Amino acid sequence: MASIGIRDIRKDFGTVTAVDDFSLEIEDGEFVVLVGPSGCGKTTTLRMLAGLETPTGGAIRLGARDITHLEARARNIAMVFQTYALYPHMTVAENVSFALRLAGRPKAEIDAAVKRAAGLMDIGHLLHRRPRELSGGQRQRVAVCRAIVRDPEAFLFDEPLSNLDARLRTQARSEIRRLQRRLGVTTVYVTHDQVEAMTMADRIVVMDKGVVQQVGAPLEIYARPANTFVAGFIGSPPMNLLPVEVGHRDNGAAVSIGTTRIAVDRRLPAGAAQIGFRPEDVHLAESACARPLALRAEVTDAEALGAETVLQVDSPAGAFQCRTPGIAPVTPGATVDLFLDRDRLHLFGAGGVRIEGWRPAT
Amino acid sequence: MTLALPWRIVGHTLLLALCLSILVPLLIALGTAFKPANEVYDLQLWPDSPTFANFVRIFTETPFATWAWNSTATTVMRVSGQLFLAVITAFAFARWSFPGREVLFAVVLGAMMIPHQLTMIPIYIMVAELDWFDTWQALVIPNLAMPFGVFLLRQHFLQFPKELFDAAEIDGAGHWRTLWLVVLPNIRPALAALTIILFIETWNEYFWPLLVTDTADSRTIQVGLRQFLEEDFDDYGALMAGITVASLPALAIFFFFQRQVIDTFVASGIKG
Numbered sequence: 043m044a045s046i047g048i049r050d051i052r053k054d055f056g057t058v059t060a061v062d063d064f065s066l067e068i069e070d071g072e073f074v075v076l077v078g079p080s081g082c083g084k085t086t087t088l089r090m091l092a093g094l095e096t097p098t099g100g101a102i103r104l105g106a107r108d109i110t111h112l113e114a115r116a117r118n119i120a121m122v123f124q125t126y127a128l129y130p131h132m133t134v135a136e137n138v139s140f141a142l143r144l145a146g147r148p149k150a151e152i153d154a155a156v157k158r159a160a161g162l163m164d165i166g167h168l169l170h171r172r173p174r175e176l177s178g179g180q181r182q183r184v185a186v187c188r189a190i191v192r193d194p195e196a197f198l199f200d201e202p203l204s205n206l207d208a209r210l211r212t213q214a215r216s217e218i219r220r221l222q223r224r225l226g227v228t229t230v231y232v233t234h235d236q237v238e239a240m241t242m243a244d245r246i247v248v249m250d251k252g253v254v255q256q257v258g259a260p261l262e263i264y265a266r267p268a269n270t271f272v273a274g275f276i277g278s279p280p281m282n283l284l285p286v287e288v289g290h291r292d293n294g295a296a297v298s299i300g301t302t303r304i305a306v307d308r309r310l311p312a313g314a315a316q317i318g319f320r321p322e323d324v325h326l327a328e329s330a331c332a333r334p335l336a337l338r339a340e341v342t343d344a345e346a347l348g349a350e351t352v353l354q355v356d357s358p359a360g361a362f363q364c365r366t367p368g369i370a371p372v373t374p375g376a377t378v379d380l381f382l383d384r385d386r387l388h389l390f391g392a393g394g395v396r397i398e399g400w401r402p403a404t
Numbered sequence: 405m406t407l408a409l410p411w412r413i414v415g416h417t418l419l420l421a422l423c424l425s426i427l428v429p430l431l432i433a434l435g436t437a438f439k440p441a442n443e444v445y446d447l448q449l450w451p452d453s454p455t456f457a458n459f460v461r462i463f464t465e466t467p468f469a470t471w472a473w474n475s476t477a478t479t480v481m482r483v484s485g486q487l488f489l490a491v492i493t494a495f496a497f498a499r500w501s502f503p504g505r506e507v508l509f510a511v512v513l514g515a516m517m518i519p520h521q522l523t524m525i526p527i528y529i530m531v532a533e534l535d536w537f538d539t540w541q542a543l544v545i546p547n548l549a550m551p552f553g554v555f556l557l558r559q560h561f562l563q564f565p566k567e568l569f570d571a572a573e574i575d576g577a578g579h580w581r582t583l584w585l586v587v588l589p590n591i592r593p594a595l596a597a598l599t600i601i602l603f604i605e606t607w608n609e610y611f612w613p614l615l616v617t618d619t620a621d622s623r624t625i626q627v628g629l630r631q632f633l634e635e636d637f638d639d640y641g642a643l644m645a646g647i648t649v650a651s652l653p654a655l656a657i658f659f660f661f662q663r664q665v666i667d668t669f670v671a672s673g674i675k676g
Contacts, residue, residue, distance in 0.1 A: 094570050115576040127567035131589040140585075141575035188575075 043227055044105030044195040045070045046091065051100030053086050053252075060086040062252040064100070071226045073219070075243035077233055078275070083252035084232045088198050091230060092121050104195055120189035121198040124205065126181045128173040128188075135160075135169040138188045159191035162221065179210045186218065190225065197222070199231040203238065215242060236276050240264065248272050270316055270394035279321050279352060281388070282362035286317045297389070297402075299359040302337060304387075304402045311391070318388035321352065321365035326372075327379040335382040335402070341372050355380065436644035444641050458645035467620050468646060471628035476653065478543040478624065479606045485544065486602050487595070490553030495583055497554065498561030499569070509558075516551040524612070531616055538622035543613055547606070553598050560594045561587065596661040603657045607650075625650045 046068040053061040061083040068074050076084040089095040091102060093114030101110045109117050120141075128137050135156055142152045160166045163183045173181055182202060189197055199218070203211045219242050222229050233239055239246045240260045248255040248263065248271075256268040267273035273281040287298045288310045295310040296303045299317060327336060339357035351370035354363055355378065364380060372378055389397040407415065431449055438454035439446070462468040496502075497509050527546045536542035564587055572582040588595065613624040620628075629650065632643040 089570075092570075092574060094573065114570075114573045115578070119574070121571075121574050123567045123571060125565070125567050127565070127571035129568065129571070129586055129590075140572075140577075144576040144581065 043070050045072075045103075046196060046228055046230070047101075047103035048087075048091070049101045049103075051087070051090055051097045051102060053083070053090060053095060054098045060252050061090070061097075064252075064254055066247060066254070066257065068228055068230065070228055073222055073229045073231065073242060073244045074247060075231045075233060075239040075245075076247045076249060077236055077239040078249035078255075079234060081251075082249040084234075084247075084249050085200055086252075087249075088121075088200055088230060088232045091196075092119055092198050093117050118192070118194050119196045119198060120192050120194035121200065122182075122185045122189050122202045124201040126173075126185040126202075126205075128181060128184055130173055133170050133172055134165065134176070134184050134187075137173070137184060138169075138191050140188070141192050155191050155193075159187045162190060163187040178206055179214065182206060182214060186221070190221070190227075194227065197227050197229040197231075199229065201233055202231075203233075204235070211238075218242070237278060240276070246276075248275060250275075266396070267318075267388065268396050270318070270390045273318050273388065273390070277320060279363045279365065281318045281320050282324070283316045283318045283390070284360040284362060286315050286359075286389075288312050288315050299337070302335065302359070304335065304384075306400050306402055310389075310397065310400060313392070315392075315397070316390045316394065318390060319362075319382055319386060321363040323383040323386040324362070324364040324380050325383070326364070326366055326370065327381050335384050335387075337380045337382070339378060339380055341374050341376045341378055343374055344370060344372060346370070353378075433644045433647050436640055437648045439641055441641055458641040459649070462642050462646050462649070466628075466631065466642070467623075468625075468628065468649075470621055471623050471625040472649070474540070474543075474623065475607060475625040475650075478540050479603060479653075481540070482544045482547055482606050483599065483602045485548045486550040486553060487599065489548055490550050490557050490598070491583070491588070491595075493554045494557035494561055495579075495587070497558045498564075499579070512551045512554050515549075516555060524615070528615055536616070538617055538619050542616040543624065547612070550602065553602065556598055557591070557594060560591045564590070592664055596664040600658055600661045604654050607654050 046066075048064055048066045048068075051061060051064045052059065064083075064087055066074070076087060078084050086095060090097050093109070093112060093116075097110060101108060103109065104117065104119070128134075129140065132140065138159060139152045139156050142155060147155075156169070157166070160169060163186055165180065165183050165187055168176060168180060168184065173184070176184065182205075185202065202218070203214050206214060215238060218231075231238075231242060243260055245257060246260055246263050247257050250271050256263055256272045258266075263272060263276055267276060267281065270283055273283060284299060288306075289296050289298060290312050295306045295312070297306055297310075297315070297317060298304075337357045337359060339355035341353050342356050342361070343354040345352040345354075346369055348369075350368065351366050352363055353366065353370060353372065355361065357380075384402045387402065389400055391397045435448075435450045436444060437458055438456070439451040440453065440455050440457060443451050493512075497505065497512075531537065531542045531546060536545075568586055568590075569582060572586045577585060608626060609624075610626045613627045614630075617623045617627060620631075625646070629643060629646045632639040632646065
């Protein structure tokens, strides 16, 4: 096991910059998830860690070793691929033992290692099958087994669950996390699925257009997104973002959401901004009560999911989503009164950057 | 789409004629090979009393066994060499970036377009200067480069899943081991098809061996068979027996590798 240090790595493909000055310290045994939309540079970053791409600039350290220009096979890093990349002509046992056989390990040692890894992944009964004879879930387990059999210093996962159905994905998610905790191996996991990121990571790195947008613990990122991109990417449904105007008063500033004005206790720069609130921080009011952050809106759609209902509403301030527990007694076309949780509002200024230290006045 | 009945009759008649035009000469050759000398010119397709006399005669009274050995050995060496060179050249073109790669590949493609007859004379002169007449190397070495094989295998290497290359690299395989242990076992259909093409082409080659071999002991089977057609006496019985024997390896190779092609397609797990 080892820590990983990434300093200012960059990857250019011709004139296109895929990863721009990426820096991160990953502790020994930590589970870090790189998350972002397609083309954000997360897989390129992972491939640079694996040694499958050479960085244009910067340095990568594994433990005390500088591995920036080391070949993939010399890094002692294992990788699980999105398509699993199992060798079709080999049996499961041959797939799992391939790296050990290439390294020239004694047969007894290889057999013992394969048996131990297969036991961990519960695939002992599949060892004599070929990949084509396995289901998607079984192939994914074999791919993980092939990674752990080598006892690597770090695991890299490149969207390993994206080919599984929803039920298997949930199960595999927790299995991978349990296995990683048990083995204590430093892990970098790439996904575009923010639910995977939230449920598996010790720390999440949110990327967009090759640039790190925010690094932090899942709940920290959820509660305090650094910018509107993170706010919109993390969370399902995503955070509501409405355009607002910051106006000045004699004794402070005020934010106008449609016709509602919120006095804030700090003088903010005047101008256009965005206010953000999570769908679960908007509540249905039982009547048109005089709450401070009340909004009247028309329901345009209601998605009843059983445990909760997600409402799409249209208000004078703009359209947004609202999540209410249970079955909401409203139908599309109805007018509802809503109020916002004043302690859970987020304000983003110019360039979508989070503004800290502001609060709605009491 | 179903053709109208008259067109189907025309189609089937044409196909039947085509089949017969291939099968009848084969049957005549096979029948003649088993005919005793006095029945060779009979119109009867199959002899009344089939005999192995022609087969015994070509092996005991002519250097047929030597020709067969020359053909077998040079064909195996030439096809193995062609396959080896095609594999490593195609792999380099498909997997490595190097200056001038596209230009070099265009040269390879260009070489495919040049008729063999055009390069035969310069190569003949080269063989003469090397004093290689009547040797196996004259039959093998000038024909080792196979642009078509390079082209065919390069296409297969380009289509090979990139993740498998990456997985092999992470597992610790270098270029050679990735090629031999991961890539080649998974492109068996292409290799089998190419082997069939190369084998049959080499085995049946007539003109080049005729140019570079002179003595009876250095001839290949196809050139040697010509000996049975003399100006004063055409020994059709021996000729057809020789043709029958000469066809057997080509048929065996075809059926063996055709089976490989089908088995591998059926068993392929790359896309499944």
